[in-house]
Amino acid sequence: MSFASFEHLQTSKETLDTKGPLALIFVEDEVEINSTLRHHIALGFKQVVAFMPKGFKMHYELEEDILRVDMENTTGQAMIDMVNKVAQAVPGAWIYYCFNAEYLMYPFCESRTVGELLSFHNEERRRGMLSYVVDLYASDLATHKDAVSIENALIDKTGYYALGRNDPDNHNHPKERQLNFYGGLRWRFEEHVPKDKRKIDRISIFKATPGVSLRDDFTLTDEEFNTFACEWHNNITAAVCSFRTAKALKTNPGSTFDIPSFKWHNSVPFEWHSRQLLELGLMEPGQWF
Template identity: 65%
Template sequence: MKYGSLKEFLDTDTTTLAKGPVALIFAEDRIELETTLRHHLELGFKAVLVFMPDAYTLPEDIAGRVIRIREDRPTGQVMIDTVNTIIEAAPGIWLYYCFNAEYLFFPFCESRNVSEMATFHMEERRYAMLTYVIDLYANDLESYPDAVSLDHAMLDKSGYYALARPDTANHNHPKERQLDFFGGLRWRYEEHIPAERRKIDRISLFMSKPDLQLRPDFTFSDEEYNTYSCEWHNNLTAAVCSFRTAKALKTNPGSTFDIRSFTWHNSVPFEWHSRQLLDLGLMEPGQWF
């Protein structure tokens, strides 16, 4: 299906947002848009909505399986506003959001689907899931000048850390069960990244509800949604494996000439499997086995 605007979709379609999980994919450009959509379709989302300009085309086999909504500016505040509009229109369902060239991985995703994971998470009285945005990058920038290659993708095996998240409303004391996470390219090339964009944590998967608002830093107005676990034990976390930062660093004139290669001594090939991310400690299975 194809809609000319989000308003047209919400006014016309009365069934898609009745049951989740639903994926919201925002196309910043054409790079790996098809593989992003295929990946999330295979994860078992009940519906995949893609926000993209009319000029972008999709193969017939994908076009028939996704809901396409025209959005000429699918980044920044427009993306935040879109997610919040859908939260208001469809309370009580699981939603997920990401950009093109980003791929969701969760524990055991090769044999279990996203609906099963969300159901288990909700049974633990958890209504949002912390995801780490793990930077991917091509191993050879001469061969892949936009830093994107699925067949030759690399990631950092170490160099990740967390800091207490200060509560400005409480004399900057640390917030309970909340941390700011750093690492990857945003850490190694921090001189090219604005301070407010250096974190790699994102609440990507969540249950919508009335009055809930996504904020520009990818946290929510409900502080419990921003916690990494409940009070009594560790919970599931997931990873969004993303070429977005590498792509931006190599297309931005202010940084592209300073970077000849993203690889370093802690780079390893990405295996496109949840086991590697679990072994590296980049996501947590919690009590789900």
């Protein structure tokens, strides 16, 4: 189903599922649109909504499973505003957001749906889920000039770290149960990445709540949503496996000629399985068994 705008979707018979979970996919370019949409459909989201420019194409087989909304600018503040607009329309529903060429994975996602995951997380009285944006990149940049290859993707097996997140409203004391996470290509090629864009943590899944909105650093205005664990024990975290940084570094004229390859001694093939991410410590099962 296609809609000329989000307002058109809201006034149509094909309304948003107010119970969710909803996946909002923001399509920035024409790279891996179909694989991104198929991946999130397979996870079991009740609805997958693709916000994308009118000229971009998706496979015809996906048209029945996707709510497509025309949106010319799908990055920056426009994207943040749209997430918040959707959240206002479906209070109480779980919302996930990402860009094209990004793939959500969570512990045991091969056998458990995202609905089961979020039902459990809800029972834990959690309303936000921390995710790490884990960089993927093609093994051969001569063949894959945009650094994107599903079949030959690599991942960094080490080089991730966390620092305390200081609270400017509390004399810069560290915020409780919050950390800034770094690593991957944004760390290895930090000279090409603005300082305020180097974090790899996102609250990419949250429960739409009146009065709570997404900020431009991918955190929520209610600080409890931004914590990695509750006060009693660790909670589930997820991973958003993403070609987005690699793609940007190789298509940006200011960095592409400085990067002949993303491979280094800690590169390993990406297995497209949650077990690998768990073993590398890139997500946490918490009490989720």
